[in-house]
Amino acid sequence: MVIMDGKEVSEALKRKITAEVDKMVSAGRRRPKLVAVLVGDDGASQVYVGHKERACGQVGFDSEVVRMPASTTADELNAVIDRLNADDSVDGFIVQLPLPGHLSEEAVIERISPLKDVDGFHPETTGRMISGLDAYLPATPAGILELIKYYNIETAGKHCVVIGRSNIVGRPIANLLSMKGYPGDCTVTLCHSRTADLKEIVRGADIVIAALGKAHFVTADMIKEGAVVIDVGITRIADPSKKSGFRIAGDVDYDNVAPKCSYITPVPGGVGPMTIACLMQNTLKAAERRTKR
Amino acid sequence: MVIMDGKEVSEALKRKITAEVDKMVSAGRRRPKLVAVLVGDDGASQVYVGHKERACGQVGFDSEVVRMPASTTADELNAVIDRLNADDSVDGFIVQLPLPGHLSEEAVIERISPLKDVDGFHPETTGRMISGLDAYLPATPAGILELIKYYNIETAGKHCVVIGRSNIVGRPIANLLSMKGYPGDCTVTLCHSRTADLKEIVRGADIVIAALGKAHFVTADMIKEGAVVIDVGITRIADPSKKSGFRIAGDVDYDNVAPKCSYITPVPGGVGPMTIACLMQNTLKAAERRTKR
Numbered sequence: 189m190v191i192m193d194g195k196e197v198s199e200a201l202k203r204k205i206t207a208e209v210d211k212m213v214s215a216g217r218r219r220p221k222l223v224a225v226l227v228g229d230d231g232a233s234q235v236y237v238g239h240k241e242r243a244c245g246q247v248g249f250d251s252e253v254v255r256m257p258a259s260t261t262a263d264e265l266n267a268v269i270d271r272l273n274a275d276d277s278v279d280g281f282i283v284q285l286p287l288p289g290h291l292s293e294e295a296v297i298e299r300i301s302p303l304k305d306v307d308g309f310h311p312e313t314t315g316r317m318i319s320g321l322d323a324y325l326p327a328t329p330a331g332i333l334e335l336i337k338y339y340n341i342e343t344a345g346k347h348c349v350v351i352g353r354s355n356i357v358g359r360p361i362a363n364l365l366s367m368k369g370y371p372g373d374c375t376v377t378l379c380h381s382r383t384a385d386l387k388e389i390v391r392g393a394d395i396v397i398a399a400l401g402k403a404h405f406v407t408a409d410m411i412k413e414g415a416v417v418i419d420v421g422i423t424r425i426a427d428p429s430k431k432s433g434f435r436i437a438g439d440v441d442y443d444n445v446a447p448k449c450s451y452i453t454p455v456p457g458g459v460g461p462m463t464i465a466c467l468m469q470n471t472l473k474a475a476e477r478r479t480k481r
Numbered sequence: 482m483v484i485m486d487g488k489e490v491s492e493a494l495k496r497k498i499t500a501e502v503d504k505m506v507s508a509g510r511r512r513p514k515l516v517a518v519l520v521g522d523d524g525a526s527q528v529y530v531g532h533k534e535r536a537c538g539q540v541g542f543d544s545e546v547v548r549m550p551a552s553t554t555a556d557e558l559n560a561v562i563d564r565l566n567a568d569d570s571v572d573g574f575i576v577q578l579p580l581p582g583h584l585s586e587e588a589v590i591e592r593i594s595p596l597k598d599v600d601g602f603h604p605e606t607t608g609r610m611i612s613g614l615d616a617y618l619p620a621t622p623a624g625i626l627e628l629i630k631y632y633n634i635e636t637a638g639k640h641c642v643v644i645g646r647s648n649i650v651g652r653p654i655a656n657l658l659s660m661k662g663y664p665g666d667c668t669v670t671l672c673h674s675r676t677a678d679l680k681e682i683v684r685g686a687d688i689v690i691a692a693l694g695k696a697h698f699v700t701a702d703m704i705k706e707g708a709v710v711i712d713v714g715i716t717r718i719a720d721p722s723k724k725s726g727f728r729i730a731g732d733v734d735y736d737n738v739a740p741k742c743s744y745i746t747p748v749p750g751g752v753g754p755m756t757i758a759c760l761m762q763n764t765l766k767a768a769e770r771r772t773k774r
Contacts, residue, residue, distance in 0.1 A: 294614070315608025318656075319648055321587070345677040353659055355612055363611075363656070366646055366671045373675040375682065378659045382666040384638040389668065 198465035220475035223281035228258035280306030306470035331462025344373035349393035352400035398439035491758035513768035521551035573599030624755025637666035642686035645693035691732035
């Protein structure tokens with residue numbers, strides 16, 4: 189059993205990005221720049237944005253966080269998005285989700301220019317990806333593909349079962365892994381809350397991608413001997429023994445599942461670090477596109 | 482066993498559209514208008530465009546066919562697309578595929594305004610559909626959904642196996658049937674040329690959608706007793722006994738499969754007529770949007 193080490197793989201990816209940035213700077217071009225817009229004071233969002241800023245520093249990007257109060261109006265947020273769309277010094281930007289309830293995430297996502305949509309959530313970006321055209325891949329599915337590539341995991345003709353149909357993880361990774369080429373050419377089954385016989389379906393899988401957000405949902409009896417298991421879940425569980433008061437649990441009952449797997453991602457330290465590295469990769473791509481325009 | 486009668490269902494749908502057009506005309510608004518652009522002289526394309534014109538007449542739409550020679554340049558075709566995009570008297574238009582080899586279908590599809598993209602092939606349209614937003618659904622998948630609705634076929638929690646991963650049929654219907662709501666909430670497996678154990682996977686399906694384009698590929702031994710079988714295939718097979726010299730075959734070995742099914746579509750007369758009716762539905766929608774703008 190091999191543990192897919194997201195820290196190691198993401199560091200390798202970030203080193204590659206850093207090398208590209210060094211080349212850009214040596215060639216007299218400015219550094220890529222990523223901006224994060226953070227509305228309100230959600231604790232987890234603050235942490236994620238902090239991680240993204242730190243990653244920018246690591247790979248040599250300029251970065252900026254635009255902080256706005258929870259009471260921000262749609263017009264105020266739109267004005268910021270419009271400014272960032274127009275600002276030639278910004279290669280890509282994200283609006284950290286979730287937003288306060290009075291703001292429409294859908295409207296915000298659609299207002300971001302597809303050219304700067306490094307989160308890959310804009311419908312045009314999604315459509316380009318689904319149609320097999322060049323596109324910014326959403327960071328979590330992209331991170332899963334990078335892990336598969338790094339460990340040279342065979343995918344052609346394999347049966348991949350994706351649990352969870354979110355627009356951010358489950359649905360895009362199901363589509364990506366069923367496309368032609370590598371990593372892809374999988375037979376993909378997309379499961380969700382309405383799926384009957386989930387256990388039996390997962391038991392037939394060569395590759396399992398758990399992205400439903402329920403701690404330890406995937407148990408050892410659901411896993412075929414030798415399967416590849418990729419765990420996207422991040423659930424906070426109260427744990428008084430920790431300084432923070434909680435620990436992070438994945439969707440997979442790791443201790444019991446791992447012995448049956450050929451490859452498995454831990455939580456934390458699996459898909460999570462890959463997501464941030466892939467956001468950096470999209471931002472690099474945005475910067476490279478800008479200079480080609 | 483119930484034969485899903487695409488002629489009957491498409492006529493019912495066209496009657497509904499006709500009634501809407503009558504209302505528009507009574508209210509003093511002009512009729513919806515669909516334009517088809519036909520480049521070159523592909524025989525099947527001529528036939529399809531003819532069917533579309535006839536359907537427009539049936540439902541009370543204005544229609545027009547722009548015929549261009551096979552030697553048409555990309556610039557000439559682009560000029561026509563730009564004119565149709567700008568023409569306020571045109572609600573929707575299609576460029577009939579396939580195009581002569583020297584023209585890029587991808588570039589043509591992306592040049593059509595998403596507002597008039599009644600074929601539903603533009604990446605932005607695809608992305609809106611995949612993201613669960615209001616969108617023109619591509620006509621064949623939309624036709625399949627209409628058939629399922631007409632016969633009140635249960636979909637929630639059912640295992641649907643789609644054979645074929647084309648951007649026009651297989652991939653969109655796989656996504657649509659796995660979305661929340663009705664018809665949807667299926668557990669969907671997308672199979673294709675690289676799938677191992679295809680027979681076994683199809684044998685587990687409650688709903689089979691065959692969209693690979695190989696005559697009589699799906700045989701009785703692949704079908705579970707009581708399954709719903711929807712056949713999207715249209716293959717011309719030489720047949721000297723026919724005046725045309727050929728007959729049309731579906732992807733399903735109908736004679737042997739039908740007795741095992743709860744519902745099945747024939748070929749011809751199943752999905753085919755639905756596709757054209759759904760193109761009419763998209764055009765009506767485009768006209769209704771225009772008046773709301």
